[in-house]
Amino acid sequence: xxxxxxxxxxxxxxxxxxxxxxxxxxxxxxxxxxxxxxxxxxxxxxxxxxxxxxxxxxxxxxxxxxxxxxxxxxxxxxxxxxxxxxxxxxxxxxxxxxxxxxxxxxxxxxxxxxxxxxxxxxxxxxxxxxxxxxxxxxxxxxxxxxxxxxxxxxxxxxxxxxxxxxxxxxxxxxxxxxxxxxxxxxxxxxxxxxxxxxxxxxxxxxxxxxxxxxxxxxxxxxxxxxxxxxxxxxxxxxxxxxxxxxxxxxxxxxxxxxxxxxxxxxxxx
Amino acid sequence: xxxxxxxxxxxxxxxxxxxxxxxxxxxxxxxxxxxxxxxxxxxxxxxxxxxxxxxxxxxxxxxxxxxxxxxxxxxxxxxxxxxxxxxxxxxxxxxxxxxxxxxxxxxxxxxxxxxxxxxxxxxxxxxxxxxxxxxxxxxxxxxxxxxxxxxxxxxxxxxxxxxxxxxxxxxxxxxxxxxxxxxxxxxxxxxxxxxxxxxxxxxxxxxxxxxxxxxxxxxxxxxxxxxxxxxxxxxxxxxxxxxxxxxxxxxxxxxxxxxxxxxxxxxxxxxxxxxxxxxxxxxxxxxxxxxxxxxxxxxxxxxxxxxxxxxxxxxxxxxxxxxxxxxxxxxxxxxxxxxxxxxxxxxxxxxxxxxxxxxxxxxxxxxxxxxxxxxxxxxxxxxxxxxxxxxxxxxxxxxxxxxxxxxxxxxxxxxxxxxxxxxxxxxxxxxxxxxxxxxxxxxxxxxxxxxxxxxxxxxxxxxxxxxxxxxxxxxxxxxxxxxxxxxxxxxxxxxxxxxxxxxxxxxxxxxxxxxxx
Numbered sequence: 164x165x166x167x168x169x170x171x172x173x174x175x176x177x178x179x180x181x182x183x184x185x186x187x188x189x190x191x192x193x194x195x196x197x198x199x200x201x202x203x204x205x206x207x208x209x210x211x212x213x214x215x216x217x218x219x220x221x222x223x224x225x226x227x228x229x230x231x232x233x234x235x236x237x238x239x240x241x242x243x244x245x246x247x248x249x250x251x252x253x254x255x256x257x258x259x260x261x262x263x264x265x266x267x268x269x270x271x272x273x274x275x276x277x278x279x280x281x282x283x284x285x286x287x288x289x290x291x292x293x294x295x296x297x298x299x300x301x302x303x304x305x306x307x308x309x310x311x312x313x314x315x316x317x318x319x320x321x322x323x324x325x326x327x328x329x330x331x332x333x334x335x336x337x338x339x340x341x342x343x344x345x346x347x348x349x350x351x352x353x354x355x356x357x358x359x360x361x362x363x364x365x366x367x368x369x370x371x372x373x374x375x376x377x378x379x380x381x382x383x384x385x386x387x388x389x390x391x392x393x394x395x396x397x398x399x400x401x402x403x404x405x406x407x408x409x410x411x412x413x414x415x416x417x418x419x420x421x422x423x424x425x426x427x428x429x430x431x432x
Numbered sequence: 433x434x435x436x437x438x439x440x441x442x443x444x445x446x447x448x449x450x451x452x453x454x455x456x457x458x459x460x461x462x463x464x465x466x467x468x469x470x471x472x473x474x475x476x477x478x479x480x481x482x483x484x485x486x487x488x489x490x491x492x493x494x495x496x497x498x499x500x501x502x503x504x505x506x507x508x509x510x511x512x513x514x515x516x517x518x519x520x521x522x523x524x525x526x527x528x529x530x531x532x533x534x535x536x537x538x539x540x541x542x543x544x545x546x547x548x549x550x551x552x553x554x555x556x557x558x559x560x561x562x563x564x565x566x567x568x569x570x571x572x573x574x575x576x577x578x579x580x581x582x583x584x585x586x587x588x589x590x591x592x593x594x595x596x597x598x599x600x601x602x603x604x605x606x607x608x609x610x611x612x613x614x615x616x617x618x619x620x621x622x623x624x625x626x627x628x629x630x631x632x633x634x635x636x637x638x639x640x641x642x643x644x645x646x647x648x649x650x651x652x653x654x655x656x657x658x659x660x661x662x663x664x665x666x667x668x669x670x671x672x673x674x675x676x677x678x679x680x681x682x683x684x685x686x687x688x689x690x691x692x693x694x695x696x697x698x699x700x701x702x703x704x705x706x707x708x709x710x711x712x713x714x715x716x717x718x719x720x721x722x723x724x725x726x727x728x729x730x731x732x733x734x735x736x737x738x739x740x741x742x743x744x745x746x747x748x749x750x751x752x753x754x755x756x757x758x759x760x761x762x763x764x765x766x767x768x769x770x771x772x773x774x775x776x777x778x779x780x781x782x783x784x785x786x787x788x789x790x791x792x793x794x795x796x797x798x799x800x801x802x803x804x805x806x807x808x809x810x811x812x813x814x815x816x817x818x819x820x821x822x823x824x825x826x827x828x829x830x831x832x833x834x835x836x837x838x839x840x841x842x843x844x845x846x847x848x849x850x851x852x853x854x855x856x857x858x859x860x861x862x863x864x865x866x867x868x869x870x871x872x873x874x875x876x877x878x879x880x881x882x883x884x885x886x887x888x889x890x891x892x893x894x895x896x897x898x899x900x901x902x903x904x905x906x907x908x909x910x911x912x913x914x915x916x917x918x919x920x921x922x923x924x925x926x927x928x929x930x931x932x933x934x935x936x937x938x939x940x941x942x943x944x945x946x947x948x949x
Contacts, residue, residue: 229668229669230668230788230789233627233628233631234539234627234628234630234631234671234673235560235561236543236546236560236674236677237669237674237677238677238678238681239543239546239558239559239560240559240560242558242559243558243559243560243563243565246469246558246565247482247558247565250469252471252472252473257469257471267755267756268667268668268736268738268755269648269667269668269669269736269737269738271647271648271667271669271736272645272647272665272667272669272670272674273669275647275686279681280467282467283466283467284467284469285467286467287467287468287469
């Protein structure tokens with residue numbers, strides 16, 4: 164299982180990046196779970212699919228029905244609700260939307276059950292791609308235990324870069340042991356802008372993964388309210404995001420080799 | 433109790449019996465496969481699930497001579513006779529026998545079906561009882577899975593390995609719709625209902641262990657959470673059964689078993705081992721915890737509680753307010769103010785956080801009179817728990833529609849003759865635990881007189897046609913605060929307060945006239 168968290172300041176294009184990642188990786192036949200963990204973003208729309216119920220909705224149902232469950236097992240009850248109502252199966256990938264924030268009352272128990280259920284569930288996917296708000300709450304709360312790779316998307320705006328820097332700090336503070344911290348520069352219009360992103364990546368210790376140019380066709384899709392995955396194949400963003408997806412497909416193989424080597428060493432020692 | 437017996441299989445349905453041992457299963461078996469989701473595209477068939485009404489799983493404890501160990505019976509079409517992509521009715525029935533096996537264990541053993549079946553690669557099991565939902569993957573079929581008997585055999589093997597007290601086990605799997613429906617209606621449903629009823633009949637004295645949850649200890653460090661059959665958790669989420677389920681799955685996890693030890697006081701719900709545990713858990717802060725007492729070493733309040741109880745000394749009764757109620761209680765405080773007082777894991781006599789489910793308990797604050805000591809709760813909360821209020825108390829507990837101040841509450845309680853007025857006799861042992869409002873009764877008389885006077889005084893005023901008066905209160909001629917007004921005005925004489933550089937937060941200020949003499 165490889166968990167990729169895509170994050171960044173709202174409006175910088177992280178949903179564009181996560182939806183195209185899900186789209187490209189799903190074409191290679193792997194088992195994929197997409198997770199929309201940003202209440203402000205709309206991953207389902209970007210992917211061109213519809214989701215009616217969120218994990219937040221299921222949690223609310225649990226909160227009001229828990230007294231009526233009788234002597235039944237609550238974890239199994241909640242698991243059934245999640246599998247049947249919160250996870251949506253689409254062509255090539257499954258999708259889970261975290262949804263609304265918690266209401267009043269105590270969510271300790273339902274969240275504890277949830278962590279167990281998700282832990283057992285996500286390990287069966289080859290890729291888990293999380294569209295996460297900049298606070299990385301889904302990982303700090305251990306709803307999903309940890310991410311292997313973090314991809315921070317930014318444009319050249321001061322706020323975008325500031326958020327990217329904060330995410331880096333935050334991941335250090337939370338002691339989230341990521342295997343890699345990547346940066347993707349989006350809507351880059353000039354060489355000067357590109358240089359700004361490159362310099363930023365070096366000074367802050369990010370691996371620069373890709374530079375995405377400003378693309379009229381992405382804006383057009385947005386205006387027409389069409390899913391990003393309808394982007395035409397000759398668009399530059401399309402081509403470069405395919406490269407990003409290839410990177411993560413290759414890295415999985417490399418990680419596999421490393422794991423295999425480790426197991427050999429363990430055996431011999 | 434529903435009679436436990438073997439299912440009768442009607443004539444004319446297709447029956448397949450497998451007795452011989454299966455040496456090698458055509459699938460992997462490992463806890464690694466737990467949580468595996470068989471997707472629709474990868475599904476060979478679905479058994480039970482949302483598209484099928486007839487489905488259930490059931491464990492029946494039988495005498496040893498009625499169980500054929502290792503035998504599997506499949507009634508109705510087997511996997512190789514099913515059509516790909518379709519959903520089928522499904523019942524899994526296990527007969528079990530063993531020296532230590534009693535009817536009480538049936539639900540516990542039944543729950544493990546979920547765990548064990550999920551160990552099987554390519555087989556997904558979700559939910560429980562009459563809601564089961566299973567899927568078998570195409571790849572499992574490709575690998576050679578042919579019959580449900582193989583699934584049943586593997587499950588039975590796991591049962592015997594993991595739960596050695598099961599001496600004999602036999603399985604009957606049914607896919608014949610009419611038979612699944614019939615047995616669900618005639619056998620399974622009555623048993624499930626019986627189980628849920630038994631939950632309400634299970635009491636603290638019937639078990640040896642309680643459970644403790646540490647999920648909220650990060651923000652309530654001295655909290656000692658005890659969950660017993662008669663006392664569900666404050667947050668409302670965890671019953672004794674949930675505690676048992678969680679502690680069994682992960683004994684080192686946040687929910688642990690606590691042996692209760694010897695009972696010190698059955699009425700208050702005090703146990704020696706629970707006290708020891710409390711001392712340890714709270715870092716020595718609290719050395720006693722009484723589960724069903726409001727005044728003597730009450731349970732600590734974490735902060736997650738759904739409802740807070742508060743003592744009202746003026747009426748010697750207890751009020752309750754729930755989290756969703758934004759108004760103030762008769763004591764002038766809101767839920768959040770009181771929650772701030774006692775939250776964080778404190779044991780504070782006078783305030784007590786509880787879960788709504790505790791109102792259902794037969795031992796609900798029994799040491800302090802239980803329902804007979806309750807004087808006020810918001811209407812919404814009262815509505816939610818009204819079935820648990822003893823009939824003779826239902827009209828005696830005030831809501832915000834009856835009283836919003838202590839004075840209004842006193843009036844109400846007097847009017848309905850609430851037990852606190854003359855003294856509460858606690859039902860658990862018939863002991864009279866409060867004296868009632870002795871002095872209050874006299875005072876009350878005085879007050880009534882005063883009110884009468886006031887009314888009499890007010891009456892003539894209304895007769896004189898003074899301009900703005902008639903608009904005011906023709907329905908409520910008695911305004912109690914009016915009596916107190918002159919006293920308040922008189923109070924400042926002789927007080928000098930100098931406060932410098934002070935930051936004072938006050939939830940409530942009570943100013944009373946000094947006692948004469």
